[in-house]
Amino acid sequence: MARVEPEQNSIFATEMGEKNTLLLQALAGEMTPRPPVWVMRQAGRILPEYRAVRSRLSGFKELVETPELACEVTLQPVDLLGVDAAILFSDILVVPEAMGLPYELIEKVGPRFPETIGSAADLKRLHPVEPEEHLKYVLDAMRMTRRALDERVPLIGFAGAPWTIFCYMIEGGGSKEWSRARRMLRSEPALAEDLLDRITEATIAYLNAQVEAGAQALQLFDSWAGALDATLFERYSLPRLRRICEEVKGAPLIVFAKGAGWQLDRLATLPCQALGIDWHTPVAEARRRAPEHVLQGNLDPSTLYGTETEVRAATQRMLKDFGRGKHVVNLGHGVYPDIDPDRVRAFIDEVKRSGD
Amino acid sequence: MARVEPEQNSIFATEMGEKNTLLLQALAGEMTPRPPVWVMRQAGRILPEYRAVRSRLSGFKELVETPELACEVTLQPVDLLGVDAAILFSDILVVPEAMGLPYELIEKVGPRFPETIGSAADLKRLHPVEPEEHLKYVLDAMRMTRRALDERVPLIGFAGAPWTIFCYMIEGGGSKEWSRARRMLRSEPALAEDLLDRITEATIAYLNAQVEAGAQALQLFDSWAGALDATLFERYSLPRLRRICEEVKGAPLIVFAKGAGWQLDRLATLPCQALGIDWHTPVAEARRRAPEHVLQGNLDPSTLYGTETEVRAATQRMLKDFGRGKHVVNLGHGVYPDIDPDRVRAFIDEVKRSGD
Numbered sequence: 001m002a003r004v005e006p007e008q009n010s011i012f013a014t015e016m017g018e019k020n021t022l023l024l025q026a027l028a029g030e031m032t033p034r035p036p037v038w039v040m041r042q043a044g045r046i047l048p049e050y051r052a053v054r055s056r057l058s059g060f061k062e063l064v065e066t067p068e069l070a071c072e073v074t075l076q077p078v079d080l081l082g083v084d085a086a087i088l089f090s091d092i093l094v095v096p097e098a099m100g101l102p103y104e105l106i107e108k109v110g111p112r113f114p115e116t117i118g119s120a121a122d123l124k125r126l127h128p129v130e131p132e133e134h135l136k137y138v139l140d141a142m143r144m145t146r147r148a149l150d151e152r153v154p155l156i157g158f159a160g161a162p163w164t165i166f167c168y169m170i171e172g173g174g175s176k177e178w179s180r181a182r183r184m185l186r187s188e189p190a191l192a193e194d195l196l197d198r199i200t201e202a203t204i205a206y207l208n209a210q211v212e213a214g215a216q217a218l219q220l221f222d223s224w225a226g227a228l229d230a231t232l233f234e235r236y237s238l239p240r241l242r243r244i245c246e247e248v249k250g251a252p253l254i255v256f257a258k259g260a261g262w263q264l265d266r267l268a269t270l271p272c273q274a275l276g277i278d279w280h281t282p283v284a285e286a287r288r289r290a291p292e293h294v295l296q297g298n299l300d301p302s303t304l305y306g307t308e309t310e311v312r313a314a315t316q317r318m319l320k321d322f323g324r325g326k327h328v329v330n331l332g333h334g335v336y337p338d339i340d341p342d343r344v345r346a347f348i349d350e351v352k353r354s355g356d
Numbered sequence: 357m358a359r360v361e362p363e364q365n366s367i368f369a370t371e372m373g374e375k376n377t378l379l380l381q382a383l384a385g386e387m388t389p390r391p392p393v394w395v396m397r398q399a400g401r402i403l404p405e406y407r408a409v410r411s412r413l414s415g416f417k418e419l420v421e422t423p424e425l426a427c428e429v430t431l432q433p434v435d436l437l438g439v440d441a442a443i444l445f446s447d448i449l450v451v452p453e454a455m456g457l458p459y460e461l462i463e464k465v466g467p468r469f470p471e472t473i474g475s476a477a478d479l480k481r482l483h484p485v486e487p488e489e490h491l492k493y494v495l496d497a498m499r500m501t502r503r504a505l506d507e508r509v510p511l512i513g514f515a516g517a518p519w520t521i522f523c524y525m526i527e528g529g530g531s532k533e534w535s536r537a538r539r540m541l542r543s544e545p546a547l548a549e550d551l552l553d554r555i556t557e558a559t560i561a562y563l564n565a566q567v568e569a570g571a572q573a574l575q576l577f578d579s580w581a582g583a584l585d586a587t588l589f590e591r592y593s594l595p596r597l598r599r600i601c602e603e604v605k606g607a608p609l610i611v612f613a614k615g616a617g618w619q620l621d622r623l624a625t626l627p628c629q630a631l632g633i634d635w636h637t638p639v640a641e642a643r644r645r646a647p648e649h650v651l652q653g654n655l656d657p658s659t660l661y662g663t664e665t666e667v668r669a670a671t672q673r674m675l676k677d678f679g680r681g682k683h684v685v686n687l688g689h690g691v692y693p694d695i696d697p698d699r700v701r702a703f704i705d706e707v708k709r710s711g712d
């Protein structure tokens with residue numbers, strides 16, 4: 001097994017020009033001196049330096065669609081928080097847009113699709129995705145960021161899982177219950193399968209193109225997996241996750257099915273390298289259900305509202321719960337916008353100290 | 357153990373003037389010829405007869421606050437769907453309003469509190485609840501409905517659990533993450549405990565008054581329990597649920613902590629008669645974690661978007677999963693507004709047939 005020098009690798013990686021490959025080692029199942037740590041939504045949201053970039057722009061989409069800017073904010077948490085990986089600043093909704101359904105992001109409200117899929121006729125609006133044509137701005141940002149990182153830390157790419165993208169394409173925006181999307185699974189299963197397959201194909205092409213453009217690891221976000229019961233999850237979501245795991249090559253894949261802790265037995269059958277665990281799922285239960293996989297997670301982001309002492313203690317407890325090895329440290333969901341970056345630093349620092 | 361005549365008791369209860377006490381028997385742990393069935397949100401939402409009443413009014417609150425109307429729509433599902441219990445048409449937000457924080461219900465948006473609790477100073481807005489003074493309209497509706505039911509089926513009262521009410525009082529409206537409410541638990545625990553205790557006391561007084569006014573069973577809705585990790589749930593929610601279980605007398609209590617399947621071991625320590633199970637939680641896991649309690653649930657409401665055949669098959673599967681006894685049939689969450697009442701009838705009928 002490859003080993004790294006803990007001291008040089010972790011905290012001082014940037015200063016010393018070291019290559020921090022902890023994430024890739026951990027995803028390969030290797031034992032590392034300490035677990036790697038990154039934070040969902042680390043790029044954007046909490047850093048004043050991000051807000052400074054953001055405030056100069058017309059909107060969120062300008063940031064997503066301008067490679068230089070996406071690259072800039074992707075690098076910020078590497079420099080300013082000291083995470084062990086960069087994740088490209090982008091949005092899962094670029095895929096449905098590339099398929100033919102454009103999205104808007106409305107300040108303080110969220111995403112909105114002016115057109116949605118309600119019937120078989122609406123499928124005519126959609127077309128297959130050619131990543132270098134329809135998503136070139138993401139791939140350019142990926143290439144630029146990979147160069148700029150200069151191997152300091154690995155670069156993560158990502159996409160939404162088919163079920164999650166389907167939710168937005170049906171509902172046209174956020175929803176608590178996703179009952180319209182679930183209604184389509186129940187009342188028009190053939191149409192639902194067709195749309196899910198189209199999304200799956202676009203996602204496979206997109207993720208493979210990300211790897212080609214420099215992504216060294218990938219995360220698949222099934223953010224609304226928790227809206228499905230076991231039967232629906234098994235029929236509609238799981239087979240597409242499997243197909244993506246099988247057809248995306250060249251980078252380890254983390255599948256994060258939020259709110260789907262009860263489906264971990266099923267998720268554990270996927271040929272991916274890691275499974276993300278939300279903060280609701282007890283770590284021991286996750287280990288029991290998915291004993292072979294690397295697990296990623298799972299501190300409750302709201303823990304970071306506590307004092308520094310509380311943050312460090314909670315981080316220690318979490319590290320103990322996961323035990324040594326097969327663990328990529330992260331929150332159990334994206335960091336909240338009003339969390340103090342210093343608390344995120346304390347969280348990261350506590351993980352780094354665990355290797356001392 | 358008391359037994360009932362299945363045929364006479366269930367389907368033809370109304371016609372034959374029989375007293376259908378299936379729910380009370382099941383909650384008492386008695387074996388019944390078939391499980392009782394009712395539907396969360398059965399009053400309101402799906403029935404055209406409800407919409408006819410609703411369309412004559414200025415808004416939802418008028419319905420909640422006018423005992424004759426609340427009584428009318430409470431009876432509708434007993435007559436029109438054939439459920440084994442009535443649940444009073446009301447809203448969990450009447451309690452924070454009675455404490456001093458009025459709420460509005462905005463069409464297609466949801467509840468909104470013009471004033472919220474953000475600091476210790478805001479607690480001065482609140483006062484203890486005298487149910488016969490501050491919530492007389494609910495108690496009047498309860499008395500009227502109990503009389504109108506004439507013992508045909510039992511009448512259920514309800515309230516929100518302290519954590520769930522707390523969420524609204526802090527956030528001022530719905531939220532996906534309830535991160536502001538969770539922030540208060542993390543950053544101002546003393547203030548949070550104070551507010552939660554005030555809500556708990558109001559809730560105990562309110563539920564005891566409901567029993568006095570005629571409620572024969574009670575349900576406590578911890579709708580946002582799923583936003584808490586195990587540590588927060590154990591510290592902030594569970595002790596208040598326990599206090600309510602201990603201090604509310606005279607009617608069996610169902611605790612429904614939605615999204616908190618992972619907390620079922622803890623919920624199983626509560627001295628209540630039944631635990632509600634959401635549709636995410638596998639029945640076998642629930643039985644394993646709470647073997648002593650009657651369980652209520654848990655069909656995915658979106659199942660009712662399927663064909664009648666699918667609805668009946670899914671209901672059969674659920675009945676089989678729960679096994680005979682210690683089961684109150686329900687959905688795993690409230691019925692969705694666009695579900696066809698005939699599908700709800702098929703669900704109910706399938707449960708009734710199981711006693712043949």
